[in-house]
Amino acid sequence: MPTCSILSLLTQLPLSLSLSLSLSNKNKNLKKAMDNLKKLNLFSVSLTIILVSFTIATTTNLPFLEVKYPNTNTNNNPFGMLLRPTQTKNQSSGQTTRVCSDECLVWTKSCSDEILRLTYEPDNVAWLKRVRRTIHENPELAFEEVETSRLIRSELDRMGIMYRYPLAKTGIRAWIGSGGPPFVAVRADMDALPIQEAVEWEHKSKVAGKMHACGHDAHVTMLLGAAHILKSREHLLKGTVVLLFQPAEEAGNGAKNMIEDGALEDVEAIFAVHVSHIHPTGVIGSRSGPLLAGCGIFRAVITAEDSSGAANLILAASSAVISLQGIVSREASPLDSQVVSVTSFDGGHSLDVVPDTVVLGGTYRAFSNSSFYYLMKRIEEVLVDQVRVFGCTATVNFFEKQNAIYPPTTNNDATYNHLKKVTVDLLGDSHFTLAPQMMGAEDFAFYSEIIPAAFYFIGIRNEELGSVHIGHSPHFMIDEDSLPVGAAVHAAVAERYLNDKNL
Numbered sequence: 001m002p003t004c005s006i007l008s009l010l011t012q013l014p015l016s017l018s019l020s021l022s023l024s025n026k027n028k029n030l031k032k033a034m035d036n037l038k039k040l041n042l043f044s045v046s047l048t049i050i051l052v053s054f055t056i057a058t059t060t061n062l063p064f065l066e067v068k069y070p071n072t073n074t075n076n077n078p079f080g081m082l083l084r085p086t087q088t089k090n091q092s093s094g095q096t097t098r099v100c101s102d103e104c105l106v107w108t109k110s111c112s113d114e115i116l117r118l119t120y121e122p123d124n125v126a127w128l129k130r131v132r133r134t135i136h137e138n139p140e141l142a143f144e145e146v147e148t149s150r151l152i153r154s155e156l157d158r159m160g161i162m163y164r165y166p167l168a169k170t171g172i173r174a175w176i177g178s179g180g181p182p183f184v185a186v187r188a189d190m191d192a193l194p195i196q197e198a199v200e201w202e203h204k205s206k207v208a209g210k211m212h213a214c215g216h217d218a219h220v221t222m223l224l225g226a227a228h229i230l231k232s233r234e235h236l237l238k239g240t241v242v243l244l245f246q247p248a249e250e251a252g253n254g255a256k257n258m259i260e261d262g263a264l265e266d267v268e269a270i271f272a273v274h275v276s277h278i279h280p281t282g283v284i285g286s287r288s289g290p291l292l293a294g295c296g297i298f299r300a301v302i303t304a305e306d307s308s309g310a311a312n313l314i315l316a317a318s319s320a321v322i323s324l325q326g327i328v329s330r331e332a333s334p335l336d337s338q339v340v341s342v343t344s345f346d347g348g349h350s351l352d353v354v355p356d357t358v359v360l361g362g363t364y365r366a367f368s369n370s371s372f373y374y375l376m377k378r379i380e381e382v383l384v385d386q387v388r389v390f391g392c393t394a395t396v397n398f399f400e401k402q403n404a405i406y407p408p409t410t411n412n413d414a415t416y417n418h419l420k421k422v423t424v425d426l427l428g429d430s431h432f433t434l435a436p437q438m439m440g441a442e443d444f445a446f447y448s449e450i451i452p453a454a455f456y457f458i459g460i461r462n463e464e465l466g467s468v469h470i471g472h473s474p475h476f477m478i479d480e481d482s483l484p485v486g487a488a489v490h491a492a493v494a495e496r497y498l499n500d501k502n503l
Helices: 003-024 030-059 109-119 122-137 146-159 216-232 254-260 313-331 369-388 413-427 482-501
Strands: 162-167 171-177 183-189 240-246 267-280 284-286 289-292 294-304 338-346 357-366 392-397 409-411 432-434 453-461
Touching: 109 122, 109 216, 109 413, 109 482, 122 146, 122 216, 122 482, 146 162, 146 171, 146 216, 171 216, 171 254, 183 216, 183 482, 216 240, 216 267, 216 482, 240 254, 240 482, 267 284, 267 413, 267 482, 284 413, 294 313, 294 369, 313 338, 313 357, 313 369, 313 392, 338 369, 357 369, 369 392, 409 413, 409 453, 413 432, 413 453, 413 482, 453 482
Parallel strands: 183 240, 183 267, 267 453, 284 432
Antiparallel strands: 162 171, 171 240, 284 453, 289 409, 294 357, 294 392, 338 357
């Protein structure tokens, strides 16, 4: 029967009963009838409200009735337990379903202890290692991270975490929490390098010529570990944690593509980690201000204007190389670290033939945007003007269209201080250190140009294991004891950021 007919009958019921009672005995039972009438009125109103609510709920898509159940098949569950049903954000309405608790709004040691307890559950630690080893065995290059992305989405599905895919071809934007502001992001890169692994161990790369030689397999694992912790504490989150799994950090500026596809939508701060062979296992290192240099490459093609200039090609190019070295030594402040290096010089291969062209190239780096773009301008000026002295011309390419320019990675003071406080509270003073500036570059810089950011290192150095080699080495390996540490720091940094915004 249609609901509207039931409601019509219910609204008529009290009136009909009232008339019947009054006709049977107007005087003697009047008071009793009126009492019964009130009770019936209350009953009918209550029943009406229930039926109206049921009708609305079954004919609309209200989010307060949407409950997503994770896959509870224990054979596929990496934690070896049933995950409880978790309420989720309704993507169509944008409304949310969680009512946050005030527990841990003011952070205490017991809150940190609970995060560490969740992190170091034996099943969880074993799962982290399995995930990392699976990714390590199957490395994929920039924008080819198809199976890596599939693995991540499978784990997110299993934990009942919602996400949007794809961003930047293979990237993922997942979220945990209330679905509303504030929003804080944590990012992990996914791509491997075109390097043949030289480390002989059970989980060596199965793909010839490809290797996770920069620790991105560990970065993904740490963020998935943080996702598990945060999902377990979702009822405590005073906002939304966004998890960004990004492709193509090594080549292609995946961060720029993620941003263009909406990765930072509503996000007001972002954090990320990178493994470091400099720091002992589990030690977190960072600093405020510039942490990683901006990096660019250049290629100059030098040609002769006429036959007389052709004899001077090698001399002209050699003179340009020497002059390039004067940019930093004569023009830069000694307190502002900069680098200009010529790393390639091709003047032909015949010993008795004058070349038609000379091609040289190199890299330039600086810790501030102003210095970085100044170097770029001066490299072109020096090359063009210097070879002109010898009757030659030079065209310089900085590969801007190929996304070969990485700006400096700069940590915001507030986000850095937050990272430091959270780490010290969670792990103790001995597990945080001031990191030196490094000439390496990171496309995380593109995020830090838009919103407050903090990039930090996590130590993987363990001489007993042989985890001492620099990234991009075929001998690179990590100490897997860093995995739970990274997961715990990610989770605590994100949760406490939301807490602080609600104080």
